[in-house]
Amino acid sequence: MPFAHWPTYEARVVTAAHRIQGTMRLPPMGTTADYLNLENKSFFPLEKASIYPAGFRPVSGEPLLKAEFLGVSKANLLWVVGGVPSRMQASPQVVTKRRAAVFFADHVLVGEIEMLKTFDLPAFFSKAKPFVTLFQSELYALDAFGHKEPPEERFDFVTVHLGGIEGVVELSAVDLHPRWGGLY
Numbered sequence: 001m002p003f004a005h006w007p008t009y010e011a012r013v014v015t016a017a018h019r020i021q022g023t024m025r026l027p028p029m030g031t032t033a034d035y036l037n038l039e040n041k042s043f044f045p046l047e048k049a050s051i052y053p054a055g056f057r058p059v060s061g062e063p064l065l066k067a068e069f070l071g072v073s074k075a076n077l078l079w080v081v082g083g084v085p086s087r088m089q090a091s092p093q094v095v096t097k098r099r100a101a102v103f104f105a106d107h108v109l110v111g112e113i114e115m116l117k118t119f120d121l122p123a124f125f126s127k128a129k130p131f132v133t134l135f136q137s138e139l140y141a142l143d144a145f146g147h148k149e150p151p152e153e154r155f156d157f158v159t160v161h162l163g164g165i166e167g168v169v170e171l172s173a174v175d176l177h178p179r180w181g182g183l184y
Contacts, residue, residue: 001028003045011046011082012059013072016105016164019059020072022046024083032083032159036074036131043071044080056107056139057152074130078104078164085157086133088114098124101145102134103166108145109158110171111137121170125162134158 006025013020024046026035036044049070050063088095097112098121111134115124137158138151 008047009083011080013044013046013080014056014078015054015072015076016078017054017076018064019052019055020046020049020070021052021059021063022049022070024080026083030084031086031133032080033086033129033131033133035083036077036080036159036161037129042074044074044077046070046072056104056141074161075163077131077161079109079161080159081155081157083159085135086159088116090116094118097135099171100134101169101171102160103142103168104164105166106142107152108140108142109134109137109160110140110151111135111155111158121168125168128162130163131159131161134160 003025006027008023008025011022011024013022024032024044026032035041047069049067050059051065051067051070052059052061052063094117095114096117097114100111100113100121102109102111113121113124113132113134115121135157137155139153139155140149140151
């Protein structure tokens with residue numbers, strides 16, 4: 001099916017330099033992570049794009065630039081909200097969810113990563129493709145993270161570029177770190 005006939009979705013894209021609102025197209029039956037993980041594509045196409053200054057909070061005010069089409073370098077993506085989540089294609093008996101905090105320079109996304117029960121978080125990240133889905137996500141400013149502050153935003157899912165993160169920490173009920181306790 002030609003690109004022009006692919007289903008469209010509202011998208012919010014965060015890079016280190018900009019926040020972008022627009023519309024993305026995904027192949028029928030495709031997911032956001034699957035599309036971003038295509039190795040032969042260097043750019044993520046957005047339509048009706050509005051480009052705003054850097055930051056992780058929701059966009060407001062007048063955009064810096066508007067474009068009917070914008071190709072965003074996948075290498076510069078930090079995360080994308082919108083599209084279709086990528087789910088494990090395995091029996092529910094062999095899939096588990098691990099709660100993790102994914103760190104960026106000035107913010108943190110906390111959510112659940114689906115993986116095989118036979119994996120721990122380090123094994124998952126050693127084999128993961130560049131873009132993964134983080135479910136039931138909460139967005140925190142880095143300096144507020146773990147201080148009983150409410151999240152800036154909540155998302156059903158976020159597609160995260162692992163090449164853009166600073167690090168990841170697994171959060172579990174036995175984690176007694178005073179700054180991270182109570183976030184799960």
